[in-house]
Amino acid sequence: MHHLNLGPDLSLPLAEASGQCVAILGIRGSGKSNTAGVIFEELLAARYPLSIVDIDGEYFGLKEKYEVLVVGAGENVDIELDVDAAPGVAELSLREGVPVILDVSDMLAEERELFVLEYLTRIWSLAGKLRKPYMIGIEECHEFIPQGMRTDLKEVIARIALRGRKRGLGAVIISQRSAKVEKDVLTQAGMLFLHRVVHEVDMRVYSELLPWPKAEVKEQVTSLGVGECIYLSGQSIRKVKIRPRHTFHGGFTPSFKPVETPKLRQVRGEILAAIHKFKEEKGASLSEEELQQRLEKLEAELALKQARIRELERRLRERQAPPTANPAAPEPPPEHPVPPTFDLPPEVLRKVERLLKRLRRLPIHERRLVAFLAAREPRSYTTAELAAWADCAEATLLAEPPTELVELGLLSCERLARGITYRAQLKAFVNRAFSGFLPELGPQGCHHLVGYLRGRLCQLSALEHDFSRIA
Ligand SMILES: Nc1ncnc2c1ncn2[C@@H]1O[C@H](COP(=O)(O)OP(=O)(O)OP(=O)(O)O)[C@@H](O)[C@H]1O
Numbered sequence: 401m402h403h404l405n406l407g408p409d410l411s412l413p414l415a416e417a418s419g420q421c422v423a424i425l426g427i428r429g430s431g432k433s434n435t436a437g438v439i440f441e442e443l444l445a446a447r448y449p450l451s452i453v454d455i456d457g458e459y460f461g462l463k464e465k466y467e468v469l470v471v472g473a474g475e476n477v478d479i480e481l482d483v484d485a486a487p488g489v490a491e492l493s494l495r496e497g498v499p500v501i502l503d504v505s506d507m508l509a510e511e512r513e514l515f516v517l518e519y520l521t522r523i524w525s526l527a528g529k530l531r532k533p534y535m536i537g538i539e540e541c542h543e544f545i546p547q548g549m550r551t552d553l554k555e556v557i558a559r560i561a562l563r564g565r566k567r568g569l570g571a572v573i574i575s576q577r578s579a580k581v582e583k584d585v586l587t588q589a590g591m592l593f594l595h596r597v598v599h600e601v602d603m604r605v606y607s608e609l610l611p612w613p614k615a616e617v618k619e620q621v622t623s624l625g626v627g628e629c630i631y632l633s634g635q636s637i638r639k640v641k642i643r644p645r646h647t648f649h650g651g652f653t654p655s656f657k658p659v660e661t662p663k664l665r666q667v668r669g670e671i672l673a674a675i676h677k678f679k680e681e682k683g684a685s686l687s688e689e690e691l692q693q694r695l696e697k698l699e700a701e702l703a704l705k706q707a708r709i710r711e712l713e714r715r716l717r718e719r720q721a722p723p724t725a726n727p728a729a730p731e732p733p734p735e736h737p738v739p740p741t742f743d744l745p746p747e748v749l750r751k752v753e754r755l756l757k758r759l760r761r762l763p764i765h766e767r768r769l770v771a772f773l774a775a776r777e778p779r780s781y782t783t784a785e786l787a788a789w790a791d792c793a794e795a796t797l798l799a800e801p802p803t804e805l806v807e808l809g810l811l812s813c814e815r816l817a818r819g820i821t822y823r824a825q826l827k828a829f830v831n832r833a834f835s836g837f838l839p840e841l842g843p844q845g846c847h848h849l850v851g852y853l854r855g856r857l858c859q860l861s862a863l864e865h866d867f868s869r870i871a
């Protein structure tokens with residue numbers, strides 16, 4: 401029988417993973433994507449068909465060893481596709497057993513959601529007829545199955561995760577925000593890989609999943625190193641070390657260093673030809689009823705967006721009104737229009753874009769915060785001052801501090817007599833994150849890069865983001 405060799409002390413019969421809901425959790429950098437990548441490598445080696453929803457475009461490296469089709473919108477796609485072609489590709493993948501990576505890294509949130517929804521809906525309905533073993537991997541799944549919110553996409557993913565087995569469907573869901581993933585899906589997962597977490601909310605989720613006293617959960621979980629996790633399946637529960645991926649891990653090299661792209665296998669010509677055919681037929685595969693449903697859905701979405709635009713316009717007008725006396729409000733920001741790119745190397749500009757893409761996924765108050773502080777570097781502000789500006793309760797800032805921004809090095813945090821303060825650290829950030837480019841940039845280029853980055857960050861405020869999503 402085929403085994404999945406996941407680590408020196410973890411080899412699972414393929415049948416055990418087939419049709420399972422597998423959850424991989426842990427903080428940033430704890431090794432989740434590596435673990436998922438190893439599972440996918442082993443499935444591919446066993447010729448087990450699968451699709452991976454790749455939100456950061458980091459799985460294309462599987463092509464180093466395996467024939468995998470990468471479609472969607474991202475830097476490494478074989479064929480760029482939009483939502484119309486998604487059902488056709490899903491059908492091809494399931495019928496012919498073609499492994500597919502859905503690279504949605506360059507799609508806007510709505511487009512991404514619709515693309516994945518159409519894809520998985522077709523997989524679900526067709527799997528009911530074909531009943532073939534098939535696995536679906538979903539990175540950053542809290543974005544698709546958020547706790548306490550109902551969406552069509554969430555429903556189809558939850559269906560696959562909870563009831564897919566009878567149709568041959570399994571799911572590998574990966575998330576760095578355990579507390580934000582739909583609880584039902586997590587508690588029903590038949591196999592768990594629990595990497596390190598540190599925050600209390602995540603620790604609470606782990607305590608619900610592990611049959612240990614809270615203190616032991618904390619002790620065991622905080623002692624985990626990168627690539628180590630608590631493996632839980634049926635009666636089995638133990639600490640394991642996952643092996644490193646054999647193929648290139650797109651998330652491996654910190655995204656700011658130059659990446660050496662590996663040699664990749666190409667997908668068979670006939671498969672590419674079939675996909676091009678879907679692309680040309682564009683939507684022809686949809687029935688009249690399906691088209692009508694989509695139209696109604698889009699009209700409903702449009703109505704919601706128009707209401708949102710009116711609301712944002714109202715808030716904008718309020719903000720442009722003459723300031724009322726407010727002692728906590730900071731002075732208006734200096735003007736920071738986006739400066740020209742000063743012929744910065746394209747790779748540097750691409751890195752800036754990737755960074756911004758990542759930042760746009762942060763909660764609104766964090767985006768406002770970084771825009772605010774970038775405009776006023778090097779001044780530091782207390783959480784009370786920032787809360788007044790970022791239009792959120794100070795308690796929110798204290799409960800949900802901008803950890804990612806601090807970890808990235810864009811902001812620094814200090815505890816002073818006047819309270820917890822934050823300030824922007826763009827120069828230090830550029831020096832570190834773009835270190836590989838500094839010789840090429842020289843002091844002048846580096847200065848330009850800091851200015852350019854500042855201009856772009858200043859645009860990250862909620863309004864800019866919300867309008868860009870609507871556009
Ligand atoms: N089992 C392992 N053995 C050796 N190195 C590992 C292992 N797991 C992860 N790493 C390395 O640790 C780093 C972070 O791993 P990975 O990208 O998998 O983390 P992650 O939890 O997915 O992080 P993020 O939440 O940022 O996506 C990478 O450089 C990766 O190669």
Ligand SMILES: [Mg+2]
Pocket residue numbers: 432433434651
């Ligand atoms: Mg990852």
